[in-house]
Amino acid sequence: MSHSARRLRYVLKRLIQALPIVLAIVIMNFFLLQMAEGDAVDVLAGEAGSATPEYMAELRAKFGLDQPLPVQLAVYLKNVLTFDLGYSFRHEMPVSQLILDRMIPTMLLMVSTIMLAVGFGVLLGLIAATGLNTWRDTAISIFALITYATPLFWVGLMLIVVFSLNLGWFPTSGMENLTMFYEGWDRVIDIAHHLVLPTITLSLFYLALYTRLMRASMLEQYGQDYVTTARAKGVTERRIIFVHVLRNALLPVVTMAGVQVGALIGGSVIVESVFAWPGLGMLAFEALFARDLNLLLGIFLLSALLVVAVNLVVDIIYSSLDPRIEVG
Amino acid sequence: MHSFWKRFARNRQALFGLAILGCILIMAATAHLFFPTDPFSLAGQSMSPPGQNGFLLGSDSLGRDVAAGIAHGAKTSLLIGLVATLVAVLIGVIMGALAGYYGGIVDDLLMRTTEMFQTIPSFVFAILLVAIMKPSIESIVIAIAVVSWPAVARLVRGEFLSLRNREFVQACHTIGMSDVRIMLGEILPNCLSPIIVIGSLMVATAILIESGLAFLGLGDPNIMSWGFQVGAGRTLLRSAWWVCTFPGIAILLTVLAINLVGEGLNDALNPRLRERS
């Protein structure tokens, strides 16, 4: 079997393996949400001001909320298996469309955050590890811990106050300039401009994790025999750090980045809220309080798939970093 | 134990963390002595800056004493952190131990479950759980525990997986020891160190999650906690910075202290790192 065919088969295999997990998530959340008081109709009626019980019953029938639970679940699962995530009760739109709209901002924030957090974390961890127990090491550890321990929203608001209001460097919130509605490259730059503060805020939180991990990983790799071998060959310390140790030390970091993705989608609720970033986290948050069952289940489903997909990518990156791990 | 303490005490950062943590614990324990009244009580002039009108750290929009809130809130925040961690560790150890020890289909099943919980966006899931169970200190603890245990389970599974093939465990098999006894009496004591380390860090994370939930309005409205204070004070940030900043600093210091202690424990308990420092 050729390499790419094997890889493709591996990807398919992983996706099929993920299927039961994703379905289990959907089913679990379906029942969890049933335990919540009130439904989408209550919320809609409550917002509308006032509605008669008859009207509400009609709405429930329209949403299928009057059916017995197992029937509702069966219908939902049947739809899911035909790639139909149903209609959002609240937005009167196909769930898939709502989620796909939010997918790009979510991915933007997620990818830029991971890149920034991992990039800086690796750098700081590396600097700390090479200067073990010096002031540099201590300062980096403390810095990382402080950024981790400061409540996210506080960091977010402070960044807005300093960089948006006082310095005027970045917009306070949102994803685009709504007076200009740029197009083409200008739009890309505009979005990047809006992305800066949320990314910094969110990655500050994860920075500590990667810094710490990278430092420990570097130290561990530093003690390995192959480093001695490299020295015995007369290789320079520089090359030992950047070629020999770094690549090995990155492995646990890559693994962790994969594990973190799930947390990141959820963990960004606060950042999305503070920066009015139109991501999946806020959508889920709103869907929960609107009891928009279809939408929430859809988000859980797609974010689970997203996590699975990212993990897959991480695995492939991992296997390219570590020849011992074979994809296939 | 003695040598452990010696190793721990060599780490100055860890000692510093321990000292802060000690102060916070004392503060929590003596809150009712220094601030005998209900921390929610309207103690005086509202929005007093720190040091004025008899408020050491100022007062909030209802004239509640921020300092009293921090002192009483310490108890809640630490309690939430500890209890949630204990529950998470308990679940995680059971799941991880069974999966790692038995392997095979048990492992598959339990690890798929763990994976499932790791695949769900955890903070959103915590919000969901609190919303469903209604915001109260119990539901917050449960929600934090539910989203935290997978990490413990994975760790414990890994430890059990490597320890179960150790010769001393096999020796127990050859004398006919029961599985439960092997797991609890032989293997578990040998993976306590990493569990203690991950547990200590989880206390800090739990405190942060609690404050995040409170920020989104999902705190217990009847109990004073730092999360509550920060959440309640955040709209005042621009007008009365002290209301949310001091509890925020309390969280920061506690999380920092716990992390320093946790890292110290890690260094002291992890022999590999020990040799190099």
Add this chain to the structure above:
Amino acid sequence: MRHLCKFALAAVAMSAALASGAAMAQKAGGNLVFIVQPEPPSLAGYLSTSGPIGLVAPKIYEGLFDYDNDLKIAPALAESYDVSDDGKTVTFKLQQGVTWHDGEPFTSADVEFTVMEVLKKVHPRGPNSFREVTSIDTPDEYTAVFNLAKAAPYMLSALSAYESPMVPKHLLEGQDPRNAELGNNPVGTGPFKFVEWKKGQYIRLEKNENYWKEGLPYLDRIVGRFIPDASTRTAAMESGEVMYGAFGAIPNIDAVRLRDTDGFSVTTEGYATINPMALIEFDTTEPPFDNPALRKAISYALDRQFLIDNIWFGYGKPATSALSSTFAGPGLYKDPMPNYVPTADIEEAIKLLDEAGITPDENGVRAKAVLDLIPYGEDWRRAGEYMKQALVPIGIELELRYEDVPTWLKRVYHNYDFAMNVNYFYQLADPVLGVHRHYGTDQIRQGTHFVNSTRYPNPKLDELLVAGAQEPDAAKRGEIYGEIQSILAEDMPVLNLFEMEFLTVYNDKLKGIDVSGLGAYGSFAEAWIDD
């Protein structure tokens, strides 16, 4: 009595210009970004009176009337109107040459369809506002004649774009309005056309070039932005990214700060048709609050001014009656009522309790209850925390409960599983529209939101409410409402806390937004930006 009011277009434009204060030259062009919070579920203003819909939909749809700042009727899609002597026939003359955004002409058939097929059927308040309308005749394209079973003077207060938007018959006919495509893709006659709705971000409206009012609107574009976090909304206002935020979008504490900052203004105008009242609802069917003495004692024990000063930062007015003092205008408000005090009177509260035989136990506790809080923001939590403390001196021990919206709605209006509930109601432009639903026995409707959840039954009151709704004579109507207020002050099934004042914060560059009594629910046709 016979009314005949005619308006000339020119006069309207003139008065509008005068109303805006100065004879400045309005500048055409510019983009307005304003805050819409939270994101609306749809833009179907004919289905829902939800606040955020009201912020956007009236820029697209229009009503038959507009209302000026004194709630006087101003012409909109109706050029003039005529009420018959018996009040049972109301004739509207419609503007000519009005077209829908898709180019179709607006006619009396649209009016008939909107009222009879949409508002009367699916609008939450429509069935109440138009309950006397039996049919609508359309003798020609520009005349609509409403035939009423009984006189309904209050109906004329409910014809704004927010309350009763006119919708296109040709796009809704033969469909269930609740499922129609129109909800997310609105087509109206208003000054702005719907362009796009980026969920989670913004709704974008562009200038309607064919708007029937000559020269309007001034703005090229209006964008409604959704910003979930209050502090960020303030920051966005300060940075100039948004220029207008109403309905407390900017928290009062920040509004107070911006009020004192150059370049920003704060106003409480524009909420006259809403008339919000903060209040506590009691479960009058079960102990402990089946005892009116306990309810009144709480009214004495709460410091209304404290709430206003410390939580709403000075905006609001202590309630003195079941009716808002804004009803003093039509002569319905009676002052002062017993059992309403602006600041706490603990002694009186304790006296009431002692007299009623509600005595403290060994811990000094007379009653225990759970206080539910309306989940519409932090302020209400603060209010609950205050009340919990404020009732300690009179021996009432409260536990606070703060749940999410659906749980709370279910609890209060469906399960009746509450004892004491902090809430707020819109009393609207007339007591019939906003107050009756709270007290009438016929308004004990399990499963319907924002009606009589206290399940307070009083046949005498019911009669008075019916009489008040139909009485055409203002003086007599005032008397009836006086009696109603006395009864409610004595029984106090609902404890009014204070008349809320919503705040609108805006950038001083934004002009021409104060021309309508509807405020943020207005059309913004005359808004313009002075750079």
Add this chain to the structure above:
Amino acid sequence: MTRLLDIRGLHVSLPEGAQRPYAVENADFHLDQNEILCVVGESGSGKSLTARAVMGLLPRPHVRVANGQIVFHSEDLATASEPRMREIRGSEISMIFQEPMTALNPVMTIGVQIDEVFRFHEKMSSKERRERALSLLSDVRLPDPEQALKAYPHELSGGQRQRAMIAMALALDPKILIADEPTTALDVTTQAQVLKLIKEMQEAHGTGVLFITHDFGVVADIADRVAVMQNGLVVESGTTDEVLRQPTHPYTQSLIAAVPSLAPRPPRTRSSEVVLEVKHLEKTYRSGGGYFGGKERVVHAARDVTFDLARGETLGIVGESGSGKSTVARCIVRLNDAEAGEILLDGVDLRPLGRAAMRPHRPKIQMVFQDPFASLNPRARVGRIIAQGPILAGANAVTAKKRALELLETVGLDAGAYDRFPHEFSGGQRQRIGVARALALDPEVLVADEPVSALDVSIQAQILQLLDEIRDQMNLSMVFITHDLRVAAQVCDRIAVMRRGEVVEIGPTGMLFEAPRHEYTRELLSAVPGRDWFAAPVEKLAAVSS
């Protein structure tokens, strides 16, 4: 003859709080061109640190050269600067290590790792470098040099990896090669090949080799001269002949005496009573595969294994790694489940028994494990470790303690050990505790899985003696798993030789050694290092005289 390296009065200091102030104290020795100097000693003797000191690779800052000189070409390496050392390392002096798996970077190909040596020392085009690498790999006789260049370390076998390491070390034709226990991790046949390779390469290039080892067999096979180290001191040095034939220092004498002889022990009469019978035992390991296909790897760890064990007899199972010898042992004590066959203990077939049914039989068959560090629970006191077996079997705590104390005496530990933790004991002592634990249940059969392979040679002799004594004292039958034919010769009455899951030959020790029937047995026997020296006293003399 040129002097390559002259070490004078070398002191390597240890950090404060270590067991002794110097890891290496006042070491004096030298290395000439075209010779192999073996530095031999037990663990902790300082032999490895001496080697690292020469390379300038001590784990600084805690461990450093405190005093003395390491003169290489009239240059003192002890004081040379780091850049100068870097120049020397890999080009003038190079090194190979014990564990080629960890000594090679797992994420870089062999080619890249060899290439680094050239890149950092010589200016060559990449094509030239590649050609040199290829010729090196074929010099060390790697089967497919082209393939090996592209291979990652994990894709090669242990022997191949060590060959690649040697290729790398010899890339720039260094004057000195330092080999730190390079064959210890290898199987005996592979070891013989690698030793041969080193010897050949050394002869071809005239290299001076500093060879660190603990194994006198290896010394005998390869060394020109020997230096013996004990606790950081060079206690004796001289030519191989001198040191091995006429050791002057008592420590050297005791070490050499402790090397087990290849001459089998005198045969004993075999009891007619068979305690344990293993018939047609089958065990396979599967990996990979699963629901989605993929390549399933099947390893036959035991194929039709049949033998029996008489009362009081010791049966040795000998084989290289992967031969299945440990699997058989584990199947017998039911740590692993065999798929087919019979394990008859006193006539009862243990193989099909479930956990509960097995429990009453457990005490009769006990096991001693290989690793004295891993086989005792670090968190349990010695007393508990020994006594918990009897307690589980129903003894009361007092009796169990009494028995445990007796056993401690039996295995040569004092009663104070009862309340101490395993980490307070040395490796040999721990292995005694392990033996005591196994004996606590009064077993009929003792299965010992490589019980001495992790121990130094002098300790090894003591443990073997202990096992012998106990066997006689308690009339135990023993299955003794080992890879070391010398050890087997000393303890076993009969030996079964295993290869790839099969017993290729089984017979009385004497017969097997004298007249091995199977070719593999012959191969094993001939690969035993120093077999000519340490085979038997008579042969030893013969070898010297020849």
